[in-house]
Amino acid sequence: MATSTNAITLPDDIRLRGDVVLPDPVVGRELLVRGPHDFHAVTELVCKVNEAPLKATPKPFLFGLALAASGLAMFGGYIGYLLWEGPGIWGNNNPVGWAWDIVNFVFWVGIGHAGTLISAILYLFRQKWRTSINRYAEAMTIFAVIAASSCVALHTGRVWMDYYLFPIPNQMGLWPNFRSPLEWDVFAVNTYFLVSLLFWFTGLVPDFATLRDRATVRWRQVFYGALSLGWRGSMRHWVTYEKAYQILAAFSAPLVLSVHTIVSFDFAVSQLPGWHTTIFPPYFVAGAVFSGFAMVQTLMLPARHWLGLKDLVTAKHIENTNKIILVTGSLVGYAYAMEFFVAAYSGNDYEGFTFLNRMGGPYWWAYWIMVSCNVITPQLFWFRKVRTSPTWSFILAFFVNIGMWFERFVITVTSLHRDALVSSWDYFVPVTEVFYLVGTFGLFFTLFLLFIRFFPVIAMAEVKMVMPQANPHWEGYGHAGEQHAPAVAASGGHS
Amino acid sequence: MSAPRLWGVLAQYENPYTITRACEQVRDAGYSEWDACVPFPVHGLDRAMGLKPSKLPWIVLAVGIAGSSFALFFEAWAMGTAYPMVVGGKPLFSLPAFVPVWYEMTVLSSCVTAFLANWILNGLPRPHHPAFASKAFERVTDDKFFIMVEASDPKFDLEKTKALLTFAGATLVEELEP
Numbered sequence: 060m061a062t063s064t065n066a067i068t069l070p071d072d073i074r075l076r077g078d079v080v081l082p083d084p085v086v087g088r089e090l091l092v093r094g095p096h097d098f099h100a101v102t103e104l105v106c107k108v109n110e111a112p113l114k115a116t117p118k119p120f121l122f123g124l125a126l127a128a129s130g131l132a133m134f135g136g137y138i139g140y141l142l143w144e145g146p147g148i149w150g151n152n153n154p155v156g157w158a159w160d161i162v163n164f165v166f167w168v169g170i171g172h173a174g175t176l177i178s179a180i181l182y183l184f185r186q187k188w189r190t191s192i193n194r195y196a197e198a199m200t201i202f203a204v205i206a207a208s209s210c211v212a213l214h215t216g217r218v219w220m221d222y223y224l225f226p227i228p229n230q231m232g233l234w235p236n237f238r239s240p241l242e243w244d245v246f247a248v249n250t251y252f253l254v255s256l257l258f259w260f261t262g263l264v265p266d267f268a269t270l271r272d273r274a275t276v277r278w279r280q281v282f283y284g285a286l287s288l289g290w291r292g293s294m295r296h297w298v299t300y301e302k303a304y305q306i307l308a309a310f311s312a313p314l315v316l317s318v319h320t321i322v323s324f325d326f327a328v329s330q331l332p333g334w335h336t337t338i339f340p341p342y343f344v345a346g347a348v349f350s351g352f353a354m355v356q357t358l359m360l361p362a363r364h365w366l367g368l369k370d371l372v373t374a375k376h377i378e379n380t381n382k383i384i385l386v387t388g389s390l391v392g393y394a395y396a397m398e399f400f401v402a403a404y405s406g407n408d409y410e411g412f413t414f415l416n417r418m419g420g421p422y423w424w425a426y427w428i429m430v431s432c433n434v435i436t437p438q439l440f441w442f443r444k445v446r447t448s449p450t451w452s453f454i455l456a457f458f459v460n461i462g463m464w465f466e467r468f469v470i471t472v473t474s475l476h477r478d479a480l481v482s483s484w485d486y487f488v489p490v491t492e493v494f495y496l497v498g499t500f501g502l503f504f505t506l507f508l509l510f511i512r513f514f515p516v517i518a519m520a521e522v523k524m525v526m527p528q529a530n531p532h533w534e535g536y537g538h539a540g541e542q543h544a545p546a547v548a549a550s551g552g553h554s
Numbered sequence: 555m556s557a558p559r560l561w562g563v564l565a566q567y568e569n570p571y572t573i574t575r576a577c578e579q580v581r582d583a584g585y586s587e588w589d590a591c592v593p594f595p596v597h598g599l600d601r602a603m604g605l606k607p608s609k610l611p612w613i614v615l616a617v618g619i620a621g622s623s624f625a626l627f628f629e630a631w632a633m634g635t636a637y638p639m640v641v642g643g644k645p646l647f648s649l650p651a652f653v654p655v656w657y658e659m660t661v662l663s664s665c666v667t668a669f670l671a672n673w674i675l676n677g678l679p680r681p682h683h684p685a686f687a688s689k690a691f692e693r694v695t696d697d698k699f700f701i702m703v704e705a706s707d708p709k710f711d712l713e714k715t716k717a718l719l720t721f722a723g724a725t726l727v728e729e730l731e732p
Contacts, residue, residue: 098593098697226632234632238641243654250658257669265594269695288679291686292694294577296676297595299608303672306614310661310668317661321654520594523697529570530597536571 091188091525093370098523101371105266105517106273108366116512119365124508130501137494138213146216150490154478159492160214161325162467163499166350167207168248168322169343169463172315173351174200175255178262179311188379190521191371194266195362195507196355197259198514202506203354204252206499211248240324247321254314258307261300264290266515282513319347326470333413333474336401342394349387349433350463352380356456358507360449362516371517374447381446384459388437391466395434413474421486422473429469432462559731560712561684562587562704564691565719566726570596573699576722577602580701583718587707591685591700613671614664621663626656684730702730 092101111117141148151158174196181189212221224245226234235242267287274280290296323343326334356377363372402410417426436458440446445455472487510516527533567573570592577590581604590603633639634646644651673679685691685702694700701724703715716727 099693102696226628232637234637236641237629237633237655238644238648238651240654243658246655246658250662254661254665257665261669261672265695269593272692272695284681288673289681289683290678290695291683291691292591292593292700293676294590294592294595294599294603295605296678297592298600298605299610299672299675301595302608302610303668306611306668307665310665314658314661317654317657321658324654520695524594529594531570531574531599533571536569 091191091373091375092522093373096370096526097528098526101522101526102269102273102519104368104371105515105519105522106270108368108511108516109270109513110273112276117365120508120512124505124512127501127504127508130497131505132501133494134209134498134501137491137498138209140491141213142218146214148491149495150488150492152485152487154483154485155472155475155487157214157471157475158487159468159489159495160210162464162471163496164207164210164214165322165343165467165471166464167203167210167499167503168251169319169347169350169467170354171200171203171207171251171255171351172319172344172347173355174198174203175251175258175311175315176348176351177355178258179308179315182308183312186379187525188376190518190525191368191373191376192355192359192380192517193521194259194262194514194518195358195510195516197255197262198507198510198516199351199354199358200255201252201259202503202510203351204248204255205506206503208248208252209502210495210499211244240321240328243321244325247318251314251318254307254311258304258311261304261307262518262521263514264288265292265520266518268292269519270515316344319343326474331474332407332409333417333470336398338394338397338401342391342398345387345390345394346433346463346466349384349391349437350459352384352387353456353459353463356380356384356452357460360453360456362511364449366511366516368517371522377449377452378443378447381440381452381455384456385437385440385446388433388440388459392434395430409479413477416477417469417473420473420477422469422476425465425469425473429462429465432458433466436462560705561730561732562702562706562710563712563715563719564685564688564700564702564728564730565716565722565724566690567699567701567723568725570599570699572723573701574599574602576701576719576724579718579722580703583709585703585707585709585715587704587710589702591691591694591702593695593697593699596699608675610668610671610675613675614668617667618660618664621667622656622660625659625663626652629655684732687730688728690726690728 096104146160149158149160151160174193177189177196178193178200182193212218215221224235224242235245264287267283268290271280271283271287274283320340320343323339327336327339329335359372359380360377363369399414402414405411417423436455439451439455445451476487477484523529528535565576567576573590573592574596577599580588581602590599592599629652630647633648633652638646640646685694685700690698691700701719701722703710703719705712709715712729719727
């Protein structure tokens, strides 16, 4: 039996392997896992991140976690202050009733969209490269939606009345107004959060089982044992599991498009010039995917560098991600232009004024930050050198993150600050809001760093599945099998 | 019960190719109480094992349709009957405005069903399994492939089953206690 496996089984110790180059399944296509890695090597690469003893946690990691956790602690204090004083601690005025609270909300929900796009839409389109990045993109989605919910739940003023948003039977016989876009938003964001969480957890279970089986310390055995639900990799289970995964993906794909569509309805269903446009749903979805992929790059590039995952997250992944940033960035640029065209073509004075005011009014600086970061920056990805370079990708993705925050600021604040009555015109200046934004980043990064430390950051089972060796017909097994399975061709139809 | 009781036999295989061939042989030998455990779903292994497609999609379809109908009914009832109120000049049954919540509830009920049905149909969570006693089985979630045949199978015969599994290319064969 040993002879049948020697052809493909590499030594367990990664240093003893030498330069074994595995054949390429499709000629000319780069392998998704770089280097001479077999299944066990993938397990080792990913698990080593989680399996370092707690005391051996790298110092820079602890520093990052401390920084993020202090941001989170500050956020806790800020929420207390907000609850005590009310939204008067913000610079919101009349007519600018929505400002950073909604800007932060839309910003964070948008970021979440890339995770679902990677995990669901790329899955349905059989984009195998997604397997190396889907796990932390999904984690990013969940934490971003938590950050978004913390913004939108806290902006209501009397936060303790938030349960009115849900259809809970009450003594007044009142129900929420299901015709209101704000109520649609409640359902969209909550559904999105729950479905993303279920999808993420379903994908995690087989990998939790890997960590459980490798655990040597009691708390790990119990922790991963509980999370893995007793998963034993039974093929009978995999059949149902894969169906469930497909169904979750099939529902998540339209869900992710619907969520930002509904977020855009918060604006588009109103009659305010600058908001009341039919282009908003696709424009918001493109922007969400754009900002989300930029955040994926922001998180992925340092992670692959410091966690030693460069063989699993290769230049190909960076390039593909950048291509999506380029496409969606161009879509967003097109939407900006189209908004102006529609405003001009409508012949409506108020529409025309709103857009000219965006460009040259008191908030001209926000508009031009938005345009330069979102429209000009991604165009550099036309150059192959730029889009395969981790450094360039990180810098440009950072600008996109900034630009997309400003996009939401431009949409929300500049449309509001010039009301129909000139006497109502006002200028919005933030007061304490910057702590609000920093606080959500603290929340997000605390959760994300804890995730990196304790959860498998790469979907091991899925990566193994897309390696050439995973295919039973892989040529490495071809002649090896013949010696002990002569009857196969007659029985199974697998030759 | 006398001596050590026997739950079944566990055999280890090294790669997707040998496990697929071995599963075909176990299937063709007519076993029914057996299973293959693999680190990732091996393409075509369900056919090599002679497994039927999962019932899960039908359950999701049924609950999804029920959840979807309930959501629309509830919206119409809450807005039109329980507390009728005209908002924005829309009729009491204003279908277009009901669509987003209706849609989200369809997705929610289907996805929660898919999630729960997956674990329930698979009999998970299940904290213990006889195979967990095997040291070799720890690599089932890593890079090894296993077949286990239960002693309760009508065709089970310790020596014959072991011989079948070994001949099919097993690198290790173990007996499991319950």
